[in-house]
Amino acid sequence: VAMSAPTYATLPFMESFENTWVDACAGTRVVPNNSWRNNPLTSDSSWRRNDDVNNGWTNSLGAYTPASSAGSFSARFHSYETGSGRSGRFDLHLNCSAGSSDKRLTFDYINTSGTDFLELSLSTDGGATFSPINLSNDTLRVRTVWSQKSWSFNSSSATTIIRFRAQSDYGTTDIGLDNIAVVTIPANDAAATNFVAPVGALQVTSSGT
Numbered sequence: 001v002a003m004s005a006p007t008y009a010t011l012p013f014m015e016s017f018e019n020t021w022v023d024a025c026a027g028t029r030v031v032p033n034n035s036w037r038n039n040p041l042t043s044d045s046s047w048r049r050n051d052d053v054n055n056g057w058t059n060s061l062g063a064y065t066p067a068s069s070a071g072s073f074s075a076r077f078h079s080y081e082t083g084s085g086r087s088g089r090f091d092l093h094l095n096c097s098a099g100s101s102d103k104r105l106t107f108d109y110i111n112t113s114g115t116d117f118l119e120l121s122l123s124t125d126g127g128a129t130f131s132p133i134n135l136s137n138d139t140l141r142v143r144t145v146w147s148q149k150s151w152s153f154n155s156s157s158a159t160t161i162i163r164f165r166a167q168s169d170y171g172t173t174d175i176g177l178d179n180i181a182v183v184t185i186p187a188n189d190a191a192a193t194n195f196v197a198p199v200g201a202l203q204v205t206s207s208g209t
Contacts, residue, residue, distance in 0.1 A: 006036070006091075006093040007033075008158060009092075009095060010098065011099070011183055012184070013092075014180065015033075015092075016068075016070060016179055017073045017075050019032065027041035027042055028056075029055050036090065036091065036092055039088070039089045041056070043082075045077070045078065045082040045088040046088055047075050047164075048078070050073055050075070053078075061081070062079060062172060064176050068178050074176045075176070077090075077166035077174055078174050079111075079114065079168040082168035087165050087166060089163055090166070091127070092162045092164070095158045096157055097158040100184050103182060103185065104153075104182070105151045106148060106150045106179075106180070106181045107180040107181070108146050108147065108179040109143055109148075109175075109178075110144075110145065110176040111173065112173045113142060113173050116166065117141045117166070117167055117175075118175055119133075119167070120162065120165070122161070123159075124155050124157035125157070125159060126159035126161065
């Protein structure tokens with residue numbers, strides 16, 4: 001069943017991609033749930049659950065190992081078959097209106113080789129405008145093992161969107177995304193901290209309000 005408007009998920013929000021993805025906008029199994037949107041829907045540059053490789057992709061080559069940072073599944077961008085310079089957008093819709101305006105996003109990322117990369121941007125007006133999330137130049141490029149990223153931001157908007165945009169190099173391995181969490185943090189918590197560390201080497205504790 002095609003879905004119309006996305007649902008802006010309340011916080012705390014967590015997504016590990018373990019469930020079968022659902023249909024949306026006339027596409028089959030194209031988003032984890034109705035709080036996500038995927039553009040394009042059906043080509044090699046569409047995000048998919050890592051095992052659903054026959055749903056709009058040319059082939060299953062380019063898989064990273066292990067297939068997830070936790071559980072059995074992850075979200076995967078098919079750099080192996082997507083033409084160099086082409087990109088795929090994966091948008092998370094959030095209602096950040098409750099509690100403190102201080103929020104924190106954490107997620108796990110892998111990209112074992114190449115010049116393909118992931119970049120993030122933020123909208124607080126339902127997608128009318130986006131601002132880039134300032135990360136260090138190499139943060140979301142090559143990561144040979146699953147690595148955890150954390151970013152603190154400010155939003156009280158009920159129509160917040162976090163955009164994950166992957167850009168391909170038509171290389172030898174795909175990009176993986178897993179274990180996403182967005183929480184509200186106390187206003188007196190530490191200032192925004194951006195980092196990448198191997199999963200398991202560093203744990204982030206975020207308190208909800």
